[in-house]
Every structure is written in C-alpha cells, then in structure tokens.
Amino acid sequence: MFTIGDFARHGRVSVRMLRHYDAIGLLRPDRVDGANGYRLYQAGQLARLNRIIALKDLGFTLQQVRSILDEQVSAEQLRGMLKLRQSDLREQIAADEARLAHVEARLRMIENEGHMPDEDIVVKRIPPIRVAMLSGLAASYEPEAIGPVIQPLFHELGTRVIGAGLSVGPPFIAYYEDAPDGVVVHAAIQVSVEPGTDYDFEIVDLPEIPHAATIVHRGSMEHVVPTSQTLARWIDANGYSSTGYAREVQIECPGDNVDLWVTELQEPVTK
Amino acid sequence: MFTIGDFARHGRVSVRMLRHYDAIGLLRPDRVDGANGYRLYQAGQLARLNRIIALKDLGFTLQQVRSILDEQVSAEQLRGMLKLRQSDLREQIAADEARLAHVEARLRMIENEGHMPDEDIVVKRIPPIRVAMLSGLAASYEPEAIGPVIQPLFHELGTRVIGAGLSVGPPFIAYYEDAPDGVVVHAAIQVSVEPGTDYDFEIVDLPEIPHAATIVHRGSMEHVVPTSQTLARWIDANGYSSTGYAREVQIECPGDNVDLWVTELQEPVTK
DNA sequence: TTGCTCCTCACGTCACGTGAGGTGGC
DNA sequence: TTGCTCCTCACGTCACGTGAGGTGGC
Numbered sequence: 369m370f371t372i373g374d375f376a377r378h379g380r381v382s383v384r385m386l387r388h389y390d391a392i393g394l395l396r397p398d399r400v401d402g403a404n405g406y407r408l409y410q411a412g413q414l415a416r417l418n419r420i421i422a423l424k425d426l427g428f429t430l431q432q433v434r435s436i437l438d439e440q441v442s443a444e445q446l447r448g449m450l451k452l453r454q455s456d457l458r459e460q461i462a463a464d465e466a467r468l469a470h471v472e473a474r475l476r477m478i479e480n481e482g483h484m485p486d487e488d489i490v491v492k493r494i495p496p497i498r499v500a501m502l503s504g505l506a507a508s509y510e511p512e513a514i515g516p517v518i519q520p521l522f523h524e525l526g527t528r529v530i531g532a533g534l535s536v537g538p539p540f541i542a543y544y545e546d547a548p549d550g551v552v553v554h555a556a557i558q559v560s561v562e563p564g565t566d567y568d569f570e571i572v573d574l575p576e577i578p579h580a581a582t583i584v585h586r587g588s589m590e591h592v593v594p595t596s597q598t599l600a601r602w603i604d605a606n607g608y609s610s611t612g613y614a615r616e617v618q619i620e621c622p623g624d625n626v627d628l629w630v631t632e633l634q635e636p637v638t639k
Numbered sequence: 640m641f642t643i644g645d646f647a648r649h650g651r652v653s654v655r656m657l658r659h660y661d662a663i664g665l666l667r668p669d670r671v672d673g674a675n676g677y678r679l680y681q682a683g684q685l686a687r688l689n690r691i692i693a694l695k696d697l698g699f700t701l702q703q704v705r706s707i708l709d710e711q712v713s714a715e716q717l718r719g720m721l722k723l724r725q726s727d728l729r730e731q732i733a734a735d736e737a738r739l740a741h742v743e744a745r746l747r748m749i750e751n752e753g754h755m756p757d758e759d760i761v762v763k764r765i766p767p768i769r770v771a772m773l774s775g776l777a778a779s780y781e782p783e784a785i786g787p788v789i790q791p792l793f794h795e796l797g798t799r800v801i802g803a804g805l806s807v808g809p810p811f812i813a814y815y816e817d818a819p820d821g822v823v824v825h826a827a828i829q830v831s832v833e834p835g836t837d838y839d840f841e842i843v844d845l846p847e848i849p850h851a852a853t854i855v856h857r858g859s860m861e862h863v864v865p866t867s868q869t870l871a872r873w874i875d876a877n878g879y880s881s882t883g884y885a886r887e888v889q890i891e892c893p894g895d896n897v898d899l900w901v902t903e904l905q906e907p908v909t910k
Numbered sequence: 911t912t913g914c915t916c917c918t919c920a921c922g923t924c925a926c927g928t929g930a931g932g933t934g935g936c
Numbered sequence: 937t938t939g940c941t942c943c944t945c946a947c948g949t950c951a952c953g954t955g956a957g958g959t960g961g962c
Contacts (some may be wrong), residue, residue, distance in 0.1 A: 373941065378810075378890055381733075382943090388926055404934060405943055411891035411901035415855040419759035426745070428737055430925070443754045450746050457739040461732055467698050474697070475721050483714045488690035492651045541651075554775040576704045584686040619649055619772035620682035632649075644915065654916090659952055675960060676917055908950070 375409040375466050377418045394434050395420060416529050420578060426580070457563055466639075473605040481540060487583055487595065487603045492636055494577040494615075499556035501570040507550045511590050511615065514553060518542055521555035534559050538620060541574070543611035551613075577615075580634040581608060588626040590617070592633075599633055608637040640669070646680040650688045659819050665705050666691060680755045698724055735910075744876040753837035757867065758854055760873045765905055768813060770836040771800050777822045780815060782861050782882065785824060789813055792826035805830050809891060812845070815884035822884075838884075848886070851905040852879060859897040860887070863904075870904055879908040 379479045389395040390407065395416055397407035416437065423433040432449065435441055441449065477484055502525045503554035506517040522540060529536050541556040561571060581603050584594040595635055596614070621629045647654045661678065666687055687708065694704040703720065704711055715820065720736035730833040748755060773796045777788040793811060798805050812827040832842060852874050856866040867885070874881055885906035892900045 382926080384926060387943095406934095407942090409900070412855075412857060414901065414903065415758065415857070418761045418853070418855055421761045422759040425738070425761070427740055434787070435748050446755065446948075447746065450742050450749070453874065454739065454742050457735050457742065459734045461739070464728050464735070465732045468732070468772040471697055471721050471725050471728065475718065475725070478714060483715060485685065490689045490692045490696070530921095549928095565899065575795070582689070584683075584689055586683060586686070591858060615927085619685065628683075632683065632685065635726050642915075653952080655952060655954085658917095663951095677960095678916090695951095 370409045370411065372397070372409070374415070375417075378420075379414055381417065381421065383560060389420065389430075391429060392434070394430055394437075395470075403421040403528070413549045421436075426450075427457065427589065437498045443561060471609055473602075473607075476605060486603075487598055489581055489583050491578055491579055491581050491608075491637065492634075494582075495579045496576045497541075497558055497574050498560065498575055499572055500525060500559045500567070501554055501572045502528075502533070503555070504553045505547065505549070506553050509551050511592060512545075515589065518555055521553065522557075524567060524589045525555050525557060527532075528567070529557055529559065530566050532569075532629075534561065539620055540621065542616040542618075543574070551577040566627075577636045579608075579635060579637050580615075581610075581637045582634050585633060586627075587629060589629070592616075592631070596633065599635060601638055603635065608639060611636045611638055641680045643678045644844040646684070646688075649682075650685055650692075652688065652692065660691065660701075663701060663705075665708075667845055698728065733746065740878050744873075744878075745877065747841070756869060756873075758869055760852055760870060761856050762850055762879075762908070763853050763905075765851045765853075767847045768812075769831065770830055770844050770845055771796060771803075771805070771830045771845055772843045773799075774826070774841075775801070776818065777824050777825045778848070780822050785813075785815075785821065785822075786860065788824045788828070789826055790823065794829075796826050796828060796840060798905045799838070800828055800830065803838050803840075809889055810884060811889040811892065813887040813889075814840075814845075834837055847888075848905060850879075850908050851886075851910075852881075852908045853903055853905050856896075856902045856904060858900060860900070860902065863887075863902070867904065870906060874906065874908055879910060882907045882909055 369379065372383050376386055379386075386395065386397075386407070386409075388494060390397060394414065398410045398413060399408050400406065401408060416593060417468055419437060420430075420433055424430065426451070428436070436446060436449075476628050502521045504517045505522050523541075528535050536557060541554075541558070543554050543556070545552045545554075556572070556574065559571070565571070581599060583595055583599045583602075585592055599614070600610070611637070614620045614633040617632045617634060619630045619632055621631075641649065643654050643657055647657055650657075656908045657666065657678070657680075660669060664721060666684065667682060670679050671679040672679060690708060691701075691704055695701065699707070699720070707717060707720075745755060773792045775788045775792050790824070793813075793890065797807050807828060810824075811830055812829070814825050815825070816823040816825075818858055827843070827845065836842070852870060854870045854873075855879045856863055870885070871881070883906070885904040888903045888905060890903055892902075
C-alpha cells in the first residue's frame with residue numbers, strides 16, 4: 369500500500385494529478401482510509417497509471433483515455449481514433465511549420481530593415497459576393513492608366529444602380545484581368561437582388577478567394593503603389609505566390625476627402 | 640463609422656472577438672454611443688485589427704500583441720521574442736512529430752495483432768538515487784543465470800544494511816553491466832546517508848536516466864522475459880534504441896508471495 | 911408587430927498548478 | 937513542539953463560444 373505521495377513518486381506524476389484522476393474517476397485509489405480520508409494505492413495500479421500517461425502522451429483527452437481503458441471502444445473504433453489523431457497531428461505540424469516560416473520572415477525583415485513593417489498583412493478567406501458591375505479596358509496595370517478608366521465607370525455604375533431603385537454604398541470593389549490588348553477593369557458594387565432581372569449593368573457573383581493576402585491602404589489610390597509593393601514583398605518573403613491581380617475593396621470613401629479613403633487590397637495567393 | 644457587426648464582417652473576425660479586444664484594451668472602438676452603448680469603429684482601425692490578427696497568427700498571446708503594438712518593445716526586444724517563438728515552434732513541431740510516430744506505431748500494432756498491447760510503456764526521466772550496493776558476476780543476462788547470483792546478493796545486502804543500523808525496504812534495484820567474462824550484477828537498496836562513512840557495502844549514487852522506457856512487470860522475475868520483449872519491441876517500433884540493460888526496480892515484494900511482486904523495468908534509450 | 915442587431919453578465923472550456931486553511935501521526 | 941504529509945475547497949489559466957435576458961431602431 370502506498371500513500372498518494374509515494375505512489376506519485378513511483379509513477380513520476382504530481383500528487384495533484386492523482387487527485388484529479390480520482391475526481392474524474394479515471395484512476396480511483398485502491399481504498400480510502402475511513403478515518404482521515406487518505407487515499408491508498410496498490411503497486412499494481414502503476415500499470416493503469418502508465419497506460420493513462422501513455423495514452424495522454426499520444427494527445428488523447430482524459431475523457432478519451434477513460435473510454436479506451438474501460439474498454440468502451442472496440443479495436444476498430446480505437447483504430448479510427450488513432451487515425452483521427454494522426455491527421456490532426458499532421459495538420460497541427462503543417463500549421464506550426466507555416467507559423468515558423470512567418471516568424472522567420474519577420475526576423476529577416478528586422479535584419480534587413482531594422483524594424484517590422486508598420487502595415488500588416490493577413491491571409492484570409494474572402495467569401496463570395498454578388499455585385500452590380502460595369503467593365504472597361506485600360507492600357508496597363510498602373511494607377512495612371514487605371515484611374516481615368518475606373519472613375520467614370522464607378523460614376524456611371526452608381527447612377528444606373530440608383531436608377532434601378534437599388535441602394536448604393538460601400539463596399540465598392542475594383543478588380544482586374546489580363547487581356548491581349550491591356551487590362552480589363554471591373555467596377556462593382558455589392559447588391560442584393562435575385563439574378564435574372566434585366567438591368568443596364570451586369571449582375572455577377574464574384575467567387576470566393578480561398579486564400580487572399582490582404583493589406584489596408586489609406587488615402588488616395590494614386591498613392592497605392594508603396595502599399596502594393598509591401599504586399600508583394602510580404603507574399604514573396606513568406607513563401608506564397610500571387611495568382612492574379614488584387615481586388616481593391618473601398619471600405620470607406622467619403623466624397624469630399626480622398627485622404628480618408630480606406631481600401632483593402634485582396635491578392636489571391638497559393639503556397 | 641461601422642457598427643460592431645459591420646466592422647467584424649470587414650475584418651473577418653467574430654463580434655465576440657471585438658468585444659473581447661475592447662474588454663482587454665487591445666482594440667478600443669473609436670467611440671461608444673452614450674445613449675445605447677453601441678461600439679462604433681472607423682475603417683482605419685482595420686489596420687490595427689489586421690496587425691493584431693497577424694501577430695496572433697504568429698502565436699503571440701494577446702498580452703504580447705498589445706505590448707508589441709503599443710511600442711513598449713524595441714526592435715531588439717522584438718527580435719528576441721521572435722527568436723523565442725521560433726525555438727518554441729521548433730520544439731512544438733518536434734514533439735508533435737514524436738507523438739505522430741507513436742500514434743503510427745500504435746496503428747501498426749493494431750494492424751499486426753488486432754489490438755493494442757495491454758501493458759503500457761512510458762518514457763520518463765529517472766532521477767538520481769543513492770543506494771547501498773553489493774555486486775557479483777553472472778554468466779549471462781538470462782533469468783536462469785541472474786537469479787542464483789542476485790538473490791543471495793540481496794539477502795546479504797539486507798543483512799548488512801540492517802546490521803549498519805539503516806532501515807530497509809523497497810525500492811530494491813537490480814542493474815547490470817557487461818563484463819568480458821559475463822555480466823556484472825548489482826543489487827542495490829535505497830538509503831539516505833552521507834557518503835564517506837565506512838560500511839561493509841558500497842554507497843553509490845546511481846546517475847539519472849534522462850530517457851528511460853519503462854514497463855511494469857507483475858509476478859516473479861522468472862517470468863520477466865515476455866515483459867522485456869514487449870518493452871524491446873516497443874522501443875524498436877517507436878524509433879528509439881536501447882543504450883544499456885534495464886534497471887529492475889522492485890516496487891513491492893512481499894516475502895510470502897512472488898505472484899504479488901511488482902517490478903518496473905527502466906531501460907535507457909535514445910532517439 | 912416581427913426581425914435584426916446591439917448590449918451586459920456569466921458559465922464553460924482542459925488539465926491541472928497553486929495557495930488557503932486545517933488535520934493527523936511521528 | 938516542529939516538520940511533514942495528507943485533506944478539501946476554490947481560484948486562475950487563455951481566448952473566446954455560447955446562451956440568457958433585455959433593449960432600440962426599422
């Protein structure tokens with residue numbers, strides 16, 4: 369017979385753990401002294417304690433350990449639980465390796481520039497969205513070429529959407545596609561209508577972007593280039609690669625002051 | 640101005656997270672409506688939200704995120720924090736890979752034998768221990784060769800230790816070393832004395848075993864072979880290798896009934 | 911009026927670590 | 937008597953998720 373302290377020393381666990389396992393019914397002492405409540409264990413119970421520790425070390429919860437030990441799971445169910453643990457662990461490892469790569473990218477930035485960037489980039493899923501849309505063609509993918517095309521498009525689109533009796537407000541979305549003779553420019557405004565109705569603009573469901581590297585740009589789109597470059601460098605430094613032009617989502621754009629505009633760039637990426 | 644719901648949608652976080660960040664002072668709303676307590680955010684605050692999410696994704700706690708954002712840490716301190724995170728992540732990944740290897744070993748056992756072993760093996764650190772010791776020589780490392788050597792050793796050791804006025808009781812430890820002409824057999828009993836005194840037995844500090852694969856054996860040591868084999872197979876299946884003979888620690892050994900003996904085998908291993 | 915969004919508590923999560931406050935045997 | 941071990945609460949951990957119960961504007 370061992371007191372809880374001796375049993376803990378032999379099992380190389382804490383006394384608190386043994387009390388906890390008693391409390392949740394995972395490992396009851398062999399008997400409890402009626403007079404003083406002392407827990408008393410048998411040496412043979414070390415075998416069960418070892419099984420508990422071994423299963424716990426595999427990453428099972430104590431609930432799972434209990435049902436495995438109390439033979440409430442068949443060999444086949446156990447195989448299923450192990451398979452699940454296996455894939456969870458693989459995911460966990462992959463996620464931690466991604467995190468590690470990001471940490472190392474940050475360290476490289478500090479080595480190179482002496483500080484971390486002030487703007488921050490986050491990879492998110494962008495859900496699909498239904499928009500009213502007009503399109504045009506620009507000579508190249510530069511602010512000087514895009515601006516004169518997209519601004520009239522948004523103006524015209526706003527007029528037509530209001531004319532169709534729909535409400536207009538942010539987010540306003542600009543996005544781009546390569547064309548043989550330049551860049552196709554799309555101006556889009558979120559709307560909630562059923563498709564099929566006939567309007568003097570397109571109704572399009574923009575697809576989700578499973579992985580978009582995003583950054584917030586403040587101020588006029590004339591000065592978006594440094595922000596885009598920060599985004600591009602980050603994508604590169606973190607082992608992603610771009611799979612298209614960024615969507616530009618105007619989150620706030622008071623008409624009177626472009627310095628207060630807030631735009632999110634959403635660039636589709638893959639690892 | 641965004642309500643909390645709109646701001647959460649733009650930032651792709653939950654409303655609850657924004658309330659939590661407000662509560663801990665990490666991201667306060669731009670202002671709070673005095674009448675109804677509504678939180679109101681500015682689009683520009685998305686930049687801070689993104690920085691929070693990005694740092695959180697690196698694995699920093701929200702406390703750390705706050706001190707980084709509020710510029711209470713210098714670039715040098717930040718580099719230190721990133722380095723620490725880096726090594727933590729590497730450790731985490733290594734630990735999960737070890738766990739994964741163990742899960743896979745379990746799966747192989749189920750495929751091969753249709754069930755998991757009933758006895759369980761745990762890798763532990765064995766702390767150093769001071770013992771009284773007598774030694775002998777056996778022809779080989781088999782129960783039939785060891786038994787006749789170690790039993791008289793323990794008997795004699797017990798007599799001498801009692802004769803020296805020290806108390807005797809489990810754990811009794813047997814351990815082994817290779818010798819040119821057989822195996823050196825050590826019989827040891829834990830004692831607490833200062834070294835230097837002269838006894839008719841040795842006082843030895845058994846070193847710690849940083850990594851010991853341990854299994855509990857019940858019953859006479861005559862029947863230890865299947866238990867040893869279980870341990871050896873496990874060591875092999877889990878990618879460890881043995882670096883010596885196992886210590887045998889008698890945890891319980893009532894003199895009248897060897898079937899009730901409980902012994903822990905502690906085999907030193909490395910990855 | 912019904913829905914929708916907002917609010918503030920407050921419990922639950924998981925496996926213990928860590929006191930606080932007290933008892934019993936050597 | 938002093939130490940040591942044992943006991944039972946009960947809070948704290950970390951970042952929210954999830955109700956409960958209620959309010960305000962369309």
